[in-house]
Amino acid sequence: MEAHGIEFVEFFCKEKIAPTSTIHNLERLSKNRNIAFTRQSFDKSMLQRLRDQNVKLIVTAGCSDKIPVEQWEHYAINYHPSVLPKARGPFPIYRHILKPSDACGITIHETTEEFDSGPILIQEPLSVCEQETFDSLNTRLQALAVKLTTVLFSDFETYYQNPQPQGEGDYWPHIKEEEYTLDWNDNVEKIDRVIRALGSDQSVATFTNKQWAIKSGVVWQEQHALEPGTLVYMKDQSAIIAAKDGFVCLTDFEEDSD
Missing domain, CATH: 3.10.25.10 (Formyl transferase, C-terminal domain)
Known part of the structure; x- marks a missing residue:
């Protein structure tokens, strides 16, 4: 994103929800870049704070909080590790290995009031290898997300103004x-x-x-x-x-x- 002029202003992360590795990576990045790092839920009170900092884009990934987009006048996008509308739901990566299907991939979509249901900006499937592990698949999905981010932000306005609506899909519950x-x-x-x-x-x-x-x-x-x-x-x-x-x-x- 930074290569396309995006400047990070603040990171939000719920410590009890996010994987330890994610927390550590965000802590390190925020410290190195002098970016604010907030460990709490994202709620309506955050919006004005972001407006005051001239924020125009909210990006989420693996976020369990509903972003109050109905009160947000700018852009909001979400990264989801499946080819939506397949495999909606919290963190489906485990299930991509437990029961392999054609649902694995990355979707970047517009954030709406309903989780994982917004119009699709860009997506690409990813096959699951025979001896795939969580760590290998997570790394491959991250690499794919970087690739799609580069494509998306090369012409963001065009993608954002021409999204593809989602059809009927399915929901994968969090692993028990x-x-x-x-x-x-x-x-x-x-x-x-x-x-x-x-x-x-x-x-x-x-x-x-x-x-x-x-x-x-x-x-x-x-x-x-x-x-x-x-x-x-x-x-x-x-x-x-x-x-x-x-x-x-x-x-x-x-x-x-x-």
């Missing part, structure tokens, strides 16, 4: 705890998909009577007579646990502080 909790009675293929889908955002698992936060691991099928959930080996940051039809080797995990 039971969906990112490893069940040793599942087959290793399903366990592997859950580990990859959460990646550094961490799935959870229970063994040695403790709950652990899991970042990465590998699985393989192998016949055995062990009870699912049996700890076969553990040392430092490695552990092998028996599953229904094989074994899971956890390669990066820590005791869950939650």
